[in-house]
Amino acid sequence: GAGVSQSPSNKVTEKGKDVELRCDPISGHTALYWYRQSLGQGLEFLIYFQGNSAPDKSGLPSDRFSAERTGGSVSTLTIQRTQQEDSAVYLCASSPHWEGATQPQHFGDGTRLSIL
Amino acid sequence: AQSVAQPEDQVNVAEGNPLTVKCTYSVSGNPYLFWYVQYPNRGLQFLLKYITGDNLVKGSYGFEAEFNKSQTSFHLKKPSALVSDSALYFCALTNAGKSTFGDGTTLTVKP
Numbered sequence: 001g002a003g004v005s006q007s008p009s010n011k012v013t014e015k016g017k018d019v020e021l022r023c024d025p026i027s028g029h030t031a032l033y034w035y036r037q038s039l040g041q042g043l044e045f046l047i048y049f050q051g052n053s054a055p056d057k058s059g060l061p062s063d064r065f066s067a068e069r070t071g072g073s074v075s076t077l078t079i080q081r082t083q084q085e086d087s088a089v090y091l092c093a094s095s096p097h098w099e100g101a102t103q104p105q106h107f108g109d110g111t112r113l114s115i116l
Numbered sequence: 117a118q119s120v121a122q123p124e125d126q127v128n129v130a131e132g133n134p135l136t137v138k139c140t141y142s143v144s145g146n147p148y149l150f151w152y153v154q155y156p157n158r159g160l161q162f163l164l165k166y167i168t169g170d171n172l173v174k175g176s177y178g179f180e181a182e183f184n185k186s187q188t189s190f191h192l193k194k195p196s197a198l199v200s201d202s203a204l205y206f207c208a209l210t211n212a213g214k215s216t217f218g219d220g221t222t223l224t225v226k227p
Contacts, residue, residue, distance in 0.1 A: 041220075
């Protein structure tokens with residue numbers, strides 16, 4: 001079946017512009033996660049959703065970052081007034097159920113964001 | 117607070133030799149531990165997990181990991197490495213909805 005789909009796969013934009021990254025999880029997966037992976041670095045947890053709600057937004061790096069999920073499916077991560085330090089690969093993952101987070105996460109291939 | 121440490125940035129082994137990729141963790145409460153593998157320009161792929169029960173867990177592609185509560189470790193192992201195992205490996209801890217990943221270990225298997 002279809003895996004987690006992220007779009008665009010690559011995004012190049014100028015500093016100060018807003019960008020919107022999209023994640024389409026596996027159908028039926030109720031948990032959805034966003035991470036940031038900088039070159040040569042590990043994964044930085046940004047936010048997760050249980051259905052449409054985000055219990056913990058503390059991982060978002062600044063108030064320029066926001067995320068939403070509608071219909072328990074597609075999620076968008078928006079970065080306003082982009083800065084060069086926002087350049088990274090943004091990964092999305094989904095898992096079948098919340099269940100105390102015992103389920104593995106299924107990852108998309110990421111969006112590579114480059115800020116000029 | 118929870119944390120995951122992968123003390124080795126890089127591990128090099130010869131094909132056919134056993135491999136170990138190390139992971140230690142810190143968390144309050146019971147840990148849910150995972151190993152993932154990442155190939156270039158791809159997302160992470162799940163290898164195996166420890167939730168409860170037997171300390172030795174077996175996963176995909178012949179990998180296994182041993183949970184050691186006293187040493188707070190969850191090392192990834194494989195008896196005989198393949199060149200195709202060369203990739204970036206991440207250990208992860210999930211607790212109360214928050215997932216914490218180690219910084220990753222690059223495994224290189226040489227023919």
